[in-house]
Amino acid sequence: MAPVCIAIIGLGGVGKAFLNQLATLKLQTTSRPVVIFASRSSKQIYTKNYDSVDATTVDSSSSPLLSLSDLTTYLGGAPGKVILVDNTSNQDVANAYPSFLRKGISVVTPNKKAFSSNMQLWDDIFNSTSPSALVYHESSVGAGLPVISTLKDLVATGDQITKVQGVFSGTMSFLFNTFAPVDGSGKGKWSEIVSQAKDAGYTEPDPRDDLNGMDVARKCTILARLAGLKVAGPDSFPVQSLIPKQLESASSAAEFMDKLPQFDGDMESYKDNAAKAGKVVRFVASVDVAANEVKVGLEMVEKDSPIAALKGSDNIFVFHTKRYSSSPLVVQGSGAGGEVTAMGVSADLIKAIERLS
Numbered sequence: 001m002a003p004v005c006i007a008i009i010g011l012g013g014v015g016k017a018f019l020n021q022l023a024t025l026k027l028q029t030t031s032r033p034v035v036i037f038a039s040r041s042s043k044q045i046y047t048k049n050y051d052s053v054d055a056t057t058v059d060s061s062s063s064p065l066l067s068l069s070d071l072t073t074y075l076g077g078a079p080g081k082v083i084l085v086d087n088t089s090n091q092d093v094a095n096a097y098p099s100f101l102r103k104g105i106s107v108v109t110p111n112k113k114a115f116s117s118n119m120q121l122w123d124d125i126f127n128s129t130s131p132s133a134l135v136y137h138e139s140s141v142g143a144g145l146p147v148i149s150t151l152k153d154l155v156a157t158g159d160q161i162t163k164v165q166g167v168f169s170g171t172m173s174f175l176f177n178t179f180a181p182v183d184g185s186g187k188g189k190w191s192e193i194v195s196q197a198k199d200a201g202y203t204e205p206d207p208r209d210d211l212n213g214m215d216v217a218r219k220c221t222i223l224a225r226l227a228g229l230k231v232a233g234p235d236s237f238p239v240q241s242l243i244p245k246q247l248e249s250a251s252s253a254a255e256f257m258d259k260l261p262q263f264d265g266d267m268e269s270y271k272d273n274a275a276k277a278g279k280v281v282r283f284v285a286s287v288d289v290a291a292n293e294v295k296v297g298l299e300m301v302e303k304d305s306p307i308a309a310l311k312g313s314d315n316i317f318v319f320h321t322k323r324y325s326s327s328p329l330v331v332q333g334s335g336a337g338g339e340v341t342a343m344g345v346s347a348d349l350i351k352a353i354e355r356l357s
């Protein structure tokens, strides 16, 4: 059988870590997958004959740029089964998944956009696919932590999800664990800590997508839908934004980051109010399936709670279900960063390759 062909879109923090992991994947199958296409926003590398390409040389490539529609046609003609790995956060790429899937091209991705936009796209992805095209997106929630697989297993085995709550953002976790730790020893100004989160690769390409609560809202939308709620999208329930009103019109991420220090006092007051109540402030998400209610925002939490005890960029997902009613199922650990996100992508890729081989 011809080896599985891999097409990679996006070679940033996650994409680069993914390439390193791809080189040493431990597969049950004997034939190694072959990378036939790789791209970043303005460069692509591929050959007309579907030869193996070195994704790390994309910047020196002179391959003519293919549109998403051209890429669908190109990949549809490949000599083996194809898996598209989308390591971007791009909506247009996400919108093209149904076209790829209809051509029998499987999709593996950490990109949340396809699964948290309108229900039509969700239905197109999951209901109108070719039977041989697979979709895996573990890293779209909690990076490599087994969140999607756990939730799917619970549902598939007949459990009923009552509620999923916790801290679903590595960026928000890092910001509040650093800015307002339980011992009261805040380590720096809010804007400085936001820059650190960006430099560590925890934030979205544009950190405003984290600070406005939408990254967490997207994760809630994905979890809610998998748990059985028909959530229309990430803007269909209450989401608290931490973007100062005066910066909502900033024209670029760079302008936003430049001006953010002027608003450090806003976050200090949240921290002080929580301290006065003997608590700490954290960015908490709740998908209450039983009550059909989803919400995202700041909460004052007890200092001895599991949420307050999180470290670094850790996420926590607490699953309350019919089976796990007296003691919830908890998934916790690092929830952002190139390596741990790429691990979820690589593990998904292994599952896809083994099902396709």
Ligand SMILES: NC(=O)C1=CN([C@@H]2O[C@H](COP(=O)(O)OP(=O)(O)OC[C@H]3O[C@@H](n4cnc5c(N)ncnc54)[C@H](OP(=O)(O)O)[C@@H]3O)[C@@H](O)[C@H]2O)C=CC1
Binding pocket: 009, 010, 011, 012, 013, 014, 015, 039, 040, 041, 042, 087, 088, 089, 090, 093, 110, 111, 112, 139, 140, 141, 142, 143, 170, 201, 202, 203, 204, 205, 335, 336, 337, 338, 341
């Ligand atoms: N970082 C993390 O901790 C986590 C990230 N994720 C998700 O992983 C994905 C990647 O994140 P990350 O690597 O941090 O982001 P980066 O900004 O580091 O990388 C994004 C990559 O996508 C490329 N890109 C963007 N648009 C296009 C396009 N239209 N066509 C081809 N390439 C494109 C960029 O190109 P160029 O290099 O030219 O700019 C860049 O290489 C996102 O969806 C994010 O939400 C999920 C969980 C955790």
Ligand SMILES: N[C@@H](CC=O)C(=O)O
Binding pocket: 140, 141, 142, 143, 168, 169, 170, 171, 172, 202, 203, 204, 210, 215, 335, 336, 337
């Ligand atoms: N920006 C996100 C990355 C993972 O989804 C986060 O901080 O959690």
Ligand code: NA
Binding pocket: 138, 139, 140, 141, 142, 143, 144, 145, 146, 147, 148, 344
């Ligand atoms: Na995950």
